[in-house]
Amino acid sequence: MPTIPTLLRGLCCATMLASAAASAQFKPAAAAGLQPAQLAIVVNDDEANSVEIGEYYRQARNIPARNVVHVRIPGKPHKLDAEQFRQLKEQIDGQLGADIQAVLMVWTAPYAVECNSITAAYTMGFDAALCQKPCGPGKPSAYYNTASARPQAEFGMRLSMLLPTESVEQAKALIGRGQVSGFSTPAASAYYLVTSEQARNSRAPFFPRAMVLPQKKLTIKNLHADSLEDAKDIMVYQTGMARVAKLDTLQFLPGALADHLTSVGGDLLGDAQMSSLRWLEAGATASYGTVSEPCNYWQKFPNSTVLLQHYLRGASAIEAYWRSVAWPGQGVFIGEPLAAPYRGAAR
Known part of the structure; x- marks a missing residue:
């Protein structure tokens, strides 16, 4: 990983972004609360593991059947180009209700859209400028360090994550955890x-x-x-x-x-x-x-x-x-989105 000569200068300004969070750590706040009914599951019908794991997850988390979105992505490409992604996003968004605050893509690949991650491209929009200078500053996320439980309603951002599907057994174990x-x-x-x-x-x-x-x-x-x-x-x-x-x-x-x-x-x-x-x-x-x-x-x-x-x-x-x-433009979020070991303790 190359170092960046501008990092120290960036920290002078960027530290302000995190210092408030650092100084206020662990102060009481209302518990967040993404609910299963607010999560959509996106299944790739061209991948058998995606179909099986998606249905397993839906049942495990009691997610309404109406929240399941079906798309087709042949060949499990690691990366999509901007036009391929635009078409995929249109397919997903066209099947979502207004109450959906987050999306779980049930596949391992694709995980990138050109230089963007697929989760950032979906949640924040594809950032073509980032690919001109990927080693430069990224687009700030409006959701950074917020307490919002309704990112779509408040910021126009549906959070997204990948649930990997390379192994059905491992995916089910992950869901269980x-x-x-x-x-x-x-x-x-x-x-x-x-x-x-x-x-x-x-x-x-x-x-x-x-x-x-x-x-x-x-x-x-x-x-x-x-x-x-x-x-x-x-x-x-x-x-x-x-x-x-x-x-x-x-x-x-x-x-x-x-x-x-x-x-x-x-x-x-x-x-x-x-x-x-x-x-x-x-x-x-x-x-x-x-x-x-x-x-x-x-x-x-x-x-x-x-x-x-x-x-x-x-x-x-x-x-x-x-x-x-x-600045999440290049970062992909993976795992089980609804895990919340401290939700009960926060009440």
Whole structure:
């Protein structure tokens, strides 16, 4: 990941964007509340796994049958061009009711629209200018660090996420973790790692400070290490590495969020760096990664304080992740969107 000479200048201004969130972390707020009836499921009828997993998810989360959208995307392309995406979005939007606040695309690919992620292109609109200078600043998200439970109604933004379909068995396990996350609040830890890959530590200034939050049964831990090993209580794991080692030694709790700041973690089926899919395979419930070279602007990745504070206030995984990224144009959100391990605790 190239460093950016303008990063320090950007931080002078951009820090203002996050400083309020950092200084106000963990203050009481009303719990967010995306409901199953507000979520649409988009199924690719040209992919058998998408059809099976989509119906499984609908039943597991009691999502109304009217919320299921059917499209056809032959060949599982990793990337769409702008015109292909325009047609796909028209098909999806034409089948949605006004009450739909978020969309779950049940497939692994496509995950990019030219240099944009497909989730950002869908939620915020395709940004052609970004592809002229992908290593420059991104388009700000109006949803960043808001408390809105109705993004479509208030901002004209339907949140979106991918539910990967490479394995039916793994997808069902992921869905199960999301469901279980709402049953009780476990004793857990949130891990934030400052690593030896200095260019990938750009969001470290926004790591929450180490503390114990008794009401949430959560311990926040800050480490200087390249990997975490043998931890069995993970609710959050955020780091900066091109490839994260020792994932097979870890145990993620239901509803866990995990991501790594690197160039192309969102190239889900690529192999240049570790795919964000590895987090889900290791047991996390949701993750995030960029599909094209973003440079190391922290604004293009989940702000750790913002992500944690919203999750602890009862936001679902899709709400908390979307609220945490200031410039999400290149970032793809993946996982089980309705996971909300702290929703009950927030009441």
